[in-house]
Amino acid sequence: MTAPNLTRAPARPATLLVRGVHVVDPVARIDALHDVLVREGEIAEIGNAGRLDAGSGAEVVDGTGKHLLPAFVDPHVHLRTPGQEHKEDLETGTRAAAAGGFCAILGMANTDPVVDTAPILGALLEAAARDARIPVGFMACVTRGMDGRDLTEMAELADVGAFGFTDDGRPIADAGVMRRALQYQRLAGRVIALHEEDMSLSGTGAMHEGAVSARLGVAGVPSVSESTLVARDCLLAGYEDARIHLQHLSCVASVEAVAAAKADGVQVTCEASPHHLTLTDEDVAGLDTRMKMNPPLRTETDRKALIDGLRDGTIDCIATDHAPHARDEKEVAFEQAPMGTTGLETSFAAVYTELVLGGLLGLDVLVDRLCRGGIPFGIPQPTVAVGQPANLTLVDLGRRWVVGENGYESRSENCCFAGRELHGRVLLTIAAGAVAYRERAFALTAAK
Amino acid sequence: MRHLLSIADLTREDIERILDRATAFEQIADREVKKVPALRGRTVLNLFYEASTRTRSSFELAAKRLSADVVNFAASGSSVEKGESLKDTVLTLGAHSPDAIVIRSPHAGAAALVAGWTSAAVINAGDGKHEHPTQALLDVHTLRSKLGGIDGRSIWIVGDIAHSRVARSNILAFRAMGAHVTLVGPPTLMPRDIEALGCDVRYDLDDLRQADVVYALRVQRERMDGKELPSLREYAARYQINGRRLHPRQVLMHPGPVNRGVELSGEVVDSPQAVITMQVRAGVVVRMAVLYELLAGTRLDSPSRMREPQPA
Numbered sequence: 078m079t080a081p082n083l084t085r086a087p088a089r090p091a092t093l094l095v096r097g098v099h100v101v102d103p104v105a106r107i108d109a110l111h112d113v114l115v116r117e118g119e120i121a122e123i124g125n126a127g128r129l130d131a132g133s134g135a136e137v138v139d140g141t142g143k144h145l146l147p148a149f150v151d152p153h154v155h156l157r158t159p160g161q162e163h164k165e166d167l168e169t170g171t172r173a174a175a176a177g178g179f180c181a182i183l184g185m186a187n188t189d190p191v192v193d194t195a196p197i198l199g200a201l202l203e204a205a206a207r208d209a210r211i212p213v214g215f216m217a218c219v220t221r222g223m224d225g226r227d228l229t230e231m232a233e234l235a236d237v238g239a240f241g242f243t244d245d246g247r248p249i250a251d252a253g254v255m256r257r258a259l260q261y262q263r264l265a266g267r268v269i270a271l272h273e274e275d276m277s278l279s280g281t282g283a284m285h286e287g288a289v290s291a292r293l294g295v296a297g298v299p300s301v302s303e304s305t306l307v308a309r310d311c312l313l314a315g316y317e318d319a320r321i322h323l324q325h326l327s328c329v330a331s332v333e334a335v336a337a338a339k340a341d342g343v344q345v346t347c348e349a350s351p352h353h354l355t356l357t358d359e360d361v362a363g364l365d366t367r368m369k370m371n372p373p374l375r376t377e378t379d380r381k382a383l384i385d386g387l388r389d390g391t392i393d394c395i396a397t398d399h400a401p402h403a404r405d406e407k408e409v410a411f412e413q414a415p416m417g418t419t420g421l422e423t424s425f426a427a428v429y430t431e432l433v434l435g436g437l438l439g440l441d442v443l444v445d446r447l448c449r450g451g452i453p454f455g456i457p458q459p460t461v462a463v464g465q466p467a468n469l470t471l472v473d474l475g476r477r478w479v480v481g482e483n484g485y486e487s488r489s490e491n492c493c494f495a496g497r498e499l500h501g502r503v504l505l506t507i508a509a510g511a512v513a514y515r516e517r518a519f520a521l522t523a524a525k
Numbered sequence: 526m527r528h529l530l531s532i533a534d535l536t537r538e539d540i541e542r543i544l545d546r547a548t549a550f551e552q553i554a555d556r557e558v559k560k561v562p563a564l565r566g567r568t569v570l571n572l573f574y575e576a577s578t579r580t581r582s583s584f585e586l587a588a589k590r591l592s593a594d595v596v597n598f599a600a601s602g603s604s605v606e607k608g609e610s611l612k613d614t615v616l617t618l619g620a621h622s623p624d625a626i627v628i629r630s631p632h633a634g635a636a637a638l639v640a641g642w643t644s645a646a647v648i649n650a651g652d653g654k655h656e657h658p659t660q661a662l663l664d665v666h667t668l669r670s671k672l673g674g675i676d677g678r679s680i681w682i683v684g685d686i687a688h689s690r691v692a693r694s695n696i697l698a699f700r701a702m703g704a705h706v707t708l709v710g711p712p713t714l715m716p717r718d719i720e721a722l723g724c725d726v727r728y729d730l731d732d733l734r735q736a737d738v739v740y741a742l743r744v745q746r747e748r749m750d751g752k753e754l755p756s757l758r759e760y761a762a763r764y765q766i767n768g769r770r771l772h773p774r775q776v777l778m779h780p781g782p783v784n785r786g787v788e789l790s791g792e793v794v795d796s797p798q799a800v801i802t803m804q805v806r807a808g809v810v811v812r813m814a815v816l817y818e819l820l821a822g823t824r825l826d827s828p829s830r831m832r833e834p835q836p837a
Contacts, residue, residue, distance in 0.1 A: 288721035294654030294693050295633050297717065364634035408612055410632030412653060 080455025081238040083181055083212030084205040085171070088511030090118030091467065094131040098140025098471065102147050103445040104460040113145055115467040118510020123463060138505065140471065146444050147459035148180030148468040148506055150451035151421065152270070153245070153324055153348060153396035156182075156213070158204065159197070160189025165401040165488050167208040170421075173399070173487035175211050175514035177421040178447075178470035178503040181456055182211065186218045187246035193218040193229045195237045202238055211508035214240040214454070219258050219269060225250050228258055231265035240454045243270035245324055246371075248306055250276060255310060259319035268346075268453045270322040271310055273331070274372065278302035283412045285358040285373040293364065295412060298373050304330035311338035311345055322453045323347035325398050327372035329382040336391045346453040348396035349383045351424045352493050355431040356380075360493075366407045366414035367493045370400065384437050387446055394450035395443075397424050401489030418493040423480055425472065426499035434500055469507040473519075476502035483517075528640045528647040529815055532658045532697040540701060544666045547807070547814035553590060554810065564591040567820055570623040570645070572614070574600045574630045579781060579805070580650050580659075584627050587812035593820075596623070611635065615642045624820050628652075646819040654690050660780055661694035663811040665702055667804045668738060671776055676703035679735055683764060684742030684788055685714040691780045692742060696722050707736070710764065713753045729763065733770055740778045741766050741788045761787055768792045776800055 095113045100123070102108075112129035114122040122129055131137050151174065157165040165173075167184075174182045184201075186192035192201065198217055205213050217239035221227045223246070231242055242258070242265070249255045249271065258269055279298045284290050286297020307323060311334055314321045326332060326347050338345050352370065357377050361368045368374060386392040400417025407414050420427075425447060432438040449458045459468035481495040504519040505512065526539065553559055569588040573581055581597065588595045598618060609617075615626070619642070626643060628636050629650040636649035651657040668675050680699050686692045686708050699706050706724040708715065720726055733739065744760060754760050767790035771777060777789075777799045785791045793799060 286717055288718040291716035291719040292693070292722060293633055294656070294690055294716075296654075299717070364637065405610065405612075409610065410630065410635045410638060410653070412632045412634075 080240060081214065083214045083456070083509070084202050085209040085212045085509065086207055088513070090510045091507055091512045092116050092134055093136045093138060093507075093512070094129060095138045095140045095145055095471065096129070097126045098143055098145040100145045100461055101441055101444055102461040103441045104147065104458055105462050107461060108441065113461065113469070115469070115507065115510070118467055120461065120463055120465050120467050123461065138471070142473070142475065143504065144472050144474055145461065146178070146470050146472060147448050147461055148470045148508060149178050149425065149447040150449070150456055150459065151179050151182045151397050151399070151424070152322070152394065152450040152454055154182045154184055154399045154421065155187070155401065155417070156184040157401060158188060159201065163403050163488075167205055167213065168210065169486065169488040170399070170401075171208070171210040171213055172514070173419070173421040173485065175506045175508060176486040176503060177423070178425050178472065178506050179421065180211055180459055180468035180470075180506065180508035180513070181451055182213050182421075183240055183451070183454060184213060184215045185245045186216045186243060187223060191218050191223045192216070193221050193223070195230065195233050198234055198237050198239060211506070211513045214238075214456070216241050216243045216245070216270065218242065219244045219249060220254065223247055225254060228254075228261060231261055231267075235265045235267050239267060240456070241267045241270050241322070243272070243324070245270060245272045248272055248274045248276065252309060252313065256313050256317060259313055259317040259321070262319045268320045268322045270324055272324050273303050273306040273310065275302045275306050278305070282373075283369060284361050285375045287358055287376055289358040289362055293362070295364075300328035300330060300375060300379065303328055303372055304334055307331040308334040311335065311343050314338075314345055315341060315343040318344070320344040320453070325350050325353065325372055325396065326383065326386070326392060327353050327375050328379045332382045332386040332391055336386070339391065346393045348394050348450060349387055349392045350396060350398045351420055351427045352418055354380065354383055354387065354395070355427050356493060364411040366409065366411055367418055367491050367495060369411060369414050369416055370398070370418050370493070371416035384432060388438060388442060393446070393453070395424065395428060395446045396450050397421050399487075401487055402491045403489060407491045417491065419485065419487050419489055419491055422485055422487065423492060423494045423499065425503065426478070426501040427494050429474070429501040430499045467507045467510045470503055471505040472501055472503050474501050476500070478502050526818055528636075529658055529819065530636050530640060530647065530649045531656050532661050532694045532701070535701065537701050540662065540665060540698065543662060543814045543818055544669060544811065546817060547666050547810040550810040550813045554806070560590050560592055562592045563817055564588070564593040564820055567593040567624040568622070569593045569595050569625045569627060569816065570618055571595065571597045572618065572626055572628045573598070573650070574628070574635070575651065577629055577650070579808075580629065583805075583808040584650065584812050587809050587816055590809070591813055591816055593624070593816065611638065612642055615639050619643045619645065625816060648815060648819070651690055654688050654693070656694045657690040658694050659808070659812055659815060660691050661698035662815065663804060663807040664695055664740070664778060665698050666807045666811050667778065667800055668776070670803065670807070671800055672737070674702070675699060675738075678704045678737040679707065680704045680738040680740060681707045681709055681733060681736040682740045682742065683709045683730070683766065685744050686710045686719065686742070687714045687716050688745070689742050695740065696724055700724070711754060711760065730770055734772055736775060738776045738778060739766055739771060743780065743782065743784060744788050746784070757787060764788065765790060766793055768796070771796070771798060773798065778804060781805065
């Protein structure tokens with residue numbers, strides 16, 4: 078069953094030459110200086126640096142000292158539309174994605190109302206065709222009303238254009254329901270993406286259960302709340318020969334369970350978020366509500382296991398779990414605050430700063446993991462190759478910037494990296510052949 | 526000191542300075558006129574989002590004995606019931622320029638949040654299960670009066686550690702003052718990894734004799750619902766401090782209010798070893814000392830309420 082098409086507002090195909098830029102693309106195995114010519118939205122030529130001719134009508138971008146990467150794909154974004162447009166809408170969410178270097182994102186279904194019927198999904202696709210700055214796809218719910226009991230019309234939803242199914246934000250607690258959803262995948266196709274959490278273990282927890290939560294007197298979410306369901310669903314997927322994608326893994330035991338399942342031939346993919354790869358529960362010690370997310374930031378041991386998993390491929394991709402919330406919703410006591418951090422605009426820079434500059438991950442591996450998030454959902458990995466649609470992001474790895482200093486493209490500002498100085502700035506994003514973002518200072522100097 | 530938000534912010538010297546001043550204030554309580562003009566013209570705002578008679582009246586009395594004006598703001602019957610956020614309440618009340626805000630909230634970190642929204646000095650009177658710093662200070666004060674000091678002493682805190690802000694502040698304060706702290710309670714009410722605070726954890730009272738001080742916590746009856754504890758009976762059988770378990774040389778403390786027959790037997794509450802009423806008395810003088818510490822060095826006429834060194 079082929080994947081549906083991504084949707085975006087009409088955009089003008091770009092014709093543009095990036096000259097003398099360091100291209101890094103793990104798929105095409107490029108790591109060298111080149112000129113890259115995009116003509117009418119397609120990568121037309123890749124030549125030795127300084128050799129390509131722009132031709133008439135092409136904008137010329139000086140890539141000296143900069144890197145050109147395949148643009149990123151994020152399979153886990155909360156666009157909050159319909160129903161919670163005060164947090165984010167399709168326009169602001171895709172604008173934030175473009176600013177983060179993304180060329181494709183998938184919106185989660187826990188909106189208000191939730192995306193559990195074909196008309197709701199259809200309306201969302203129409204809105205995206207009007208408002209989305211970069212190509213976007215949508216997930217639909219596994220269960221009606223996300224109540225964890227009755228399956229949605231998954232086959233019809235797939236026909237209308239759902240990229241996959243998820244009750245993200247909530248687990249599918251009942252193993253019998255989970256099993257039926259996996260069986261029904263034979264008809265509906267599309268991967269089932271899972272938020273793994275045993276709510277009976279999470280209880281009223283608001284952060285990772287450990288020494289920090291003990292000190293703060295905040296109820297904890299134990300890591301076994303996640304890992305027990307990861308293990309259960311890997312077993313169920315293996316038994317039903319179904320495909321699952323595990324969202325936002327956060328702890329050692331989950332990574333180990335996935336590694337074991339993959340070794341057993343289970344069709345399981347999984348993701349980790351930039352914040353779980355770079356922060357720990359020690360960062361929650363000040364009870365800053367921007368550090369409250371689900372799953373919670375865990376220990377340094379967990380973080381290291383996620384990094385190891387990302388490096389060795391146990392963890393397939395990085396996904397932001399971009400979860401915007403309005404300022405007044407987050408300006409409350411930690412235990413009262415909703416869970417979630419924004420992440421689209423900081424994903425690359427946060428992981429680059431902490432992991433690549435920290436010597437824990439190669440730049441090529443980072444680019445690969447940021448680009449392959451669409452694969453489980455049928456979205457091909459972007460690559461810098463002649464004949465491919467131009468999905469490119471131009472970054473200045475030397476540029477340092479303070480998160481939030483100049484505001485955000487997202488409607489919300491609940492970013493866990495706020496105030497941190499990060500390295501690596503996205504200057505230009507080309508998504509499916511059209512320029513979707515130009516960083517302000519870069520655009521001004523380029524115009525001279 | 527700008528605010529009192531957490532015992533973790535205090536050094537041993539800070540604690541000793543505050544408690545020395547509390548000792549000096551003790552004589553005022555014995556006078557016919559129990560009032561000094563130290564904070565005349567200052568306004569103390571009590572902002573209580575949880576029911577509290579003891580702590581609130583203790584703060585009120587402390588402020589009044591220092592001649593400050595006191596405004597009590599209780600969440601029930603106020604704009605809070607109309608849905609006003611904590612931030613808006615603090616901004617609104619802040620327009621009246623209080624010098625100090627005493628806040629009690631059911632949520633961890635609330636006092637620190639308030640400190641970010643006001644120019645007043647903020648005193649944490651209990652934030653969720655996080656901290657209750659003035660309780661810890663008055664407990665140390667009581668023990669200093671009773672034992673002279675707690676360096677090297679063994680203090681056992683017994684009961685529902687998980688839900689106790691008193692336990693958390695006291696662990697920090699007792700350890701800062703050189704005591705060794707042991708926590709005892711049912712495993713379902715013991716936070717995982719609490720040992721990281723530098724205390725021992727036990728699940729029975731077998732070696733209670735090792736303690737110099739036994740600090741019993743209040744056990745809320747709603748925990749006895751078969752979820753966290755099977756029954757009141759089993760809790761009392763295993764963890765109640767009674768005449769059989771308590772040694773005559775040991776000091777018994779409790780933050781109040783006591784459930785007689787649950788965490789403490791009636792006989793030990795009334796025994797000379799119990800210093801529970803001493804703790805209540807210490808509450809007023811210690812809170813006077815805290816208010817003095819935060820407010821006495823500030824200038825009345827300064828609109829920005831910038832903290833300045835205390836005049837010599």
